[in-house]
Amino acid sequence: MTARLFDKIWDRHLVASPEGEPPLLFIDMHLVHEVTSPQAFEGIELAGRKVRRPDLTVATMDHDVPTIGLDKPIADELAAKQIERLKRNCEVHGVTLFPLGSPEQGIVHVIGPQLGLTQPGMTIVCGDSHTSTHGAFGTLAFGIGTSEVEHVLATQTLRQAKPAAMAVTVDGELGPELTAKDLVLGIIRALGTGGGVGSVIEYRGAAVRALSMQGRMTVCNMSIEGGARAGMIAPDDTTFAFLEGRQHSPKGSSWERALDDWRSLATDDGAEFDREIRIDASALRPAVTWGTNPAQSVTIDDRVPDPSAMSTPELRQGAERALAYMGLTPGTAIRDIPVDTVFIGSCTNGRLEDLRAAADVVRGRKVSPGVRALIVPGSARVKADAEAEGLDKAFTDAGFEWRSAGCSMCLGMNGDILAPGQRSASTSNRNFEGRQGPGGRTHLVSPAVAAATAVAGHFSLPGDL
Amino acid sequence: MPGVKRIAGRTVALDRRDVDTDQIIPASWLKRVERSGFAAGLFGAWREDPGFVLNRPGAAEAKVLVAGSNFGCGSSREHAVWALQDFGFQAVVAPSFGDIFRNNAIASGLVPAKVTEEGVARLFAALAAGPDAEVVVDVAAREVAIPSAGLAEPFELADYAQWRLLEGLDDIGLTLRHEEEITAFEASRPVWLPSLAGQ
Numbered sequence: 001m002t003a004r005l006f007d008k009i010w011d012r013h014l015v016a017s018p019e020g021e022p023p024l025l026f027i028d029m030h031l032v033h034e035v036t037s038p039q040a041f042e043g044i045e046l047a048g049r050k051v052r053r054p055d056l057t058v059a060t061m062d063h064d065v066p067t068i069g070l071d072k073p074i075a076d077e078l079a080a081k082q083i084e085r086l087k088r089n090c091e092v093h094g095v096t097l098f099p100l101g102s103p104e105q106g107i108v109h110v111i112g113p114q115l116g117l118t119q120p121g122m123t124i125v126c127g128d129s130h131t132s133t134h135g136a137f138g139t140l141a142f143g144i145g146t147s148e149v150e151h152v153l154a155t156q157t158l159r160q161a162k163p164a165a166m167a168v169t170v171d172g173e174l175g176p177e178l179t180a181k182d183l184v185l186g187i188i189r190a191l192g193t194g195g196g197v198g199s200v201i202e203y204r205g206a207a208v209r210a211l212s213m214q215g216r217m218t219v220c221n222m223s224i225e226g227g228a229r230a231g232m233i234a235p236d237d238t239t240f241a242f243l244e245g246r247q248h249s250p251k252g253s254s255w256e257r258a259l260d261d262w263r264s265l266a267t268d269d270g271a272e273f274d275r276e277i278r279i280d281a282s283a284l285r286p287a288v289t290w291g292t293n294p295a296q297s298v299t300i301d302d303r304v305p306d307p308s309a310m311s312t313p314e315l316r317q318g319a320e321r322a323l324a325y326m327g328l329t330p331g332t333a334i335r336d337i338p339v340d341t342v343f344i345g346s347c348t349n350g351r352l353e354d355l356r357a358a359a360d361v362v363r364g365r366k367v368s369p370g371v372r373a374l375i376v377p378g379s380a381r382v383k384a385d386a387e388a389e390g391l392d393k394a395f396t397d398a399g400f401e402w403r404s405a406g407c408s409m410c411l412g413m414n415g416d417i418l419a420p421g422q423r424s425a426s427t428s429n430r431n432f433e434g435r436q437g438p439g440g441r442t443h444l445v446s447p448a449v450a451a452a453t454a455v456a457g458h459f460s461l462p463g464d465l
Numbered sequence: 466m467p468g469v470k471r472i473a474g475r476t477v478a479l480d481r482r483d484v485d486t487d488q489i490i491p492a493s494w495l496k497r498v499e500r501s502g503f504a505a506g507l508f509g510a511w512r513e514d515p516g517f518v519l520n521r522p523g524a525a526e527a528k529v530l531v532a533g534s535n536f537g538c539g540s541s542r543e544h545a546v547w548a549l550q551d552f553g554f555q556a557v558v559a560p561s562f563g564d565i566f567r568n569n570a571i572a573s574g575l576v577p578a579k580v581t582e583e584g585v586a587r588l589f590a591a592l593a594a595g596p597d598a599e600v601v602v603d604v605a606a607r608e609v610a611i612p613s614a615g616l617a618e619p620f621e622l623a624d625y626a627q628w629r630l631l632e633g634l635d636d637i638g639l640t641l642r643h644e645e646e647i648t649a650f651e652a653s654r655p656v657w658l659p660s661l662a663g664q
Contacts, residue, residue, distance in 0.1 A: 015643065015646050015647055015650045016643045016646045016647075018643070020624060020625065021625050021639075022623075022625055024640060024643055024646070024647075026647070026650050026651075026654075028654075028658055028659075029659065035495050035496070035542075036495075036541065036542065036543070038498035039498065039499070039500045039543075042498075042500075047635075047637070049637070052647075053651075054661070055660045055661050055662040056660060056661070057661070058661050063495070064495075064496055076496070078496035078497065079496050081496075081498065082496050082497075082498055085498050095661075096661040096664040116659065117659045119658070119659060122658065127541055128540075128541055129539065129540050129541040129565060143541040143565055144541060144565065144568070145541050145542070145543035145546070145565055145566075145568060145569035145572065146500075146543040146544075146569075147543060147568075147569060147572030147573060147636070148568060148569075148572065150637065151636055151637050151640065154637045154640075154641070155637060155640045155641060155647060156647065156651075157640060157643075157647060159625075159636065159640065161623065161625075163564075193483050193535055193538055194482075194483065194534060194535035194538065194561060197535065197561055197562075197563070197564060198564060224539075225539075227535065227538060227563065227564070229564050248659040248660075249659075250657035254656060254657040255657070257655075257657060258655070258657040261655065293483050293485070293538075314482060314533075318481075318482060318483070321481075411487075411492045411540075412492060413492045413493065413495060413496065430485075430487070430539065430540075432485045432487045432488065432539060433487070433488060433510065434487065434488075434491060434510045435487055435492075438491070438510055439510075
């Protein structure tokens with residue numbers, strides 16, 4: 001009997017499969033942040049319940065934390081109250097918290113892997129749709145709502161109907177100007193925003209195997225933008241090398257036993273998927289989104305598409321609406337579109353490797369006059385490591401703002417926002433209307449393209465400079 | 466949570482696909498630590514347009530929202546469900562839903578009625594002809610109907626989800642019936658798995 005990676009992880013977490021009910025799945029790690037948890041903690045307290053496994057629960061502050069002026073009290077009263085509430089909830093329920101100011105604070109999906117809390121074969125959930133990031137380690141990881149957060153706090157399990165399994169196979173090799181971000185935007189373009197609904201994606205093929213762990217996290221992170229419940233990549237030597245020696249990674253004989261187990265976490269030869277799509281990596285080019293969902297992208301060499309040339313009335317209507325919101329005219333060359341703001345950061349592209357790629361582009365250059373450019377490291381640790389390498393200096397010399405860790409302008413909850421009508425090149429994951437501030441216009445790109453765009457003032461590749 | 470068996474009332478027709486949860490409830494509303502009080506934020510940005518469907522006469526009394534495919538995609542924020550409920554909606558009818566939104570809706574007692582693409586097109590057409598028509602969402606029969614237009618469309622809803630909605634059941638209470646199995650499972654986990662104990 002052949003099994004897929006997804007089946008292997010699923011089956012080993014089945015606690016109970018009651019007749020006529022969705023199975024109960026055990027959750028190995030529950031990540032918590034300030035925005036989607038207060039009502040869940042309140043729920044368990046009102047019901048007289050307690051957190052079942054505080055030792056399998058870890059919290060941090062990321063969504064609405066300030067990224068400047070950390071020495072001062074938080075000016076936003078509502079955010080301050082929410083952050084205070086998380087602190088209180090963690091104290092009362094014995095949950096480990098990495099608060100603002102802690103060396104381990106950061107975006108929840110950046111700190112999990114960094115601490116070695118994300119390991120192959122685990123189930124990980126969080127009240128955040130980008131929990132799919134952790135699938136890069138061969139983990140079943142997905143976002144949940146606040147009621148489910150409460151369910152996991154109280155029971156350390158979730159009731160889940162088993163999703164379908166989809167394979168996305170990327171053959172060939174990514175060209176020198178291409179990054180994991182361009183790859184995943186290409187995948188979502190092929191899939192459509194709803195193409196993955198009800199499915200867990202396994203990313204396979206030579207181009208996926210060749211990615212670093214950071215690149216794999218970028219790909220899995222955006223699975224949800226194709227509608228998928230989760231994305232995963234089978235663990236291999238790249239995974240094991242990343243994990244070895246991390247704070248929570250197994251040590252000594254446990255490491256050897258874990259390795260033996262992790263090596264079995266791959267889809268068996270001959271196993272079939274419910275759906276399969278194939279992408280040719282060599283046909284890809286650096287991607288830029290033009291619309292208001294992440295599937296609406298073209299390559300940087302293209303022009304803004306013409307809605308009247310689209311195949312269905314639904315696509316046409318969606319494109320017309322998106323272009324009106326984005327203030328774009330069909331036929332405009334992507335490279336001719338000027339930007340007001342560049343944002344480099346987020347759980348998609350806020351890791352050390354991303355900052356290195358951006359710093360390589362801007363070193364010795366200047367941000368174009370009139371462009372506001374922000375670097376927001378994904379975690380306090382990423383920030384410290386980048387500073388140890390002098391990346392901060394490369395950025396500030398070029399005219400970038402060097403901020404502290406958080407979600408920041410990815411979702412604009414903390415005051416780092418676009419003004420209405422402003423246009424950004426952003427390394428984040430969503431270009432929805434108003435995502436980076438009411439009326440803001442977001443174009444999703446890779447860190448290298450974002451950095452080159454900051455220098456040129458309009459969409460550019462590093463090679464264009 | 467009270468059970469929900471049959472919903473009858475006015476409808477708002479939102480003929481757009483890929484309506485993401487950032488539109489349903491903008492991020493600035495997520496700083497609230499309460500589970501209610503989100504009605505004013507529902508479709509906050511789109512409501513600034515006086516022609517938006519939620520600003521039309523009678524929308525404030527609506528109980529059912531009919532929308533395009535992939536409704537509730539994007540962010541996991543359950544606040545989107547709470548905002549729809551606070552405004553007065555008890556059901557959303559669409560050809561498909563974002564997975565997390567659908568789970569959130571069922572957990573909070575908002576009915577996610579999945580009707581075929583063609584069925585939703587017929588509902589939109591009937592509502593264009595008679596915007597004030599009463600729509601009936603029958604959870605027990607899994608059917609959305611516009612009686613005045615002679616229209617009845619079946620909807621998909623898993624048995625367990627239907628049972629929970631009908632009875633208004635507390636999912637955690639149901640799960641805790643399996644506490645012995647959870648405890649047994651915990652004892653069998655590999656020793657190397659990470660833990661925050663002693664941190």
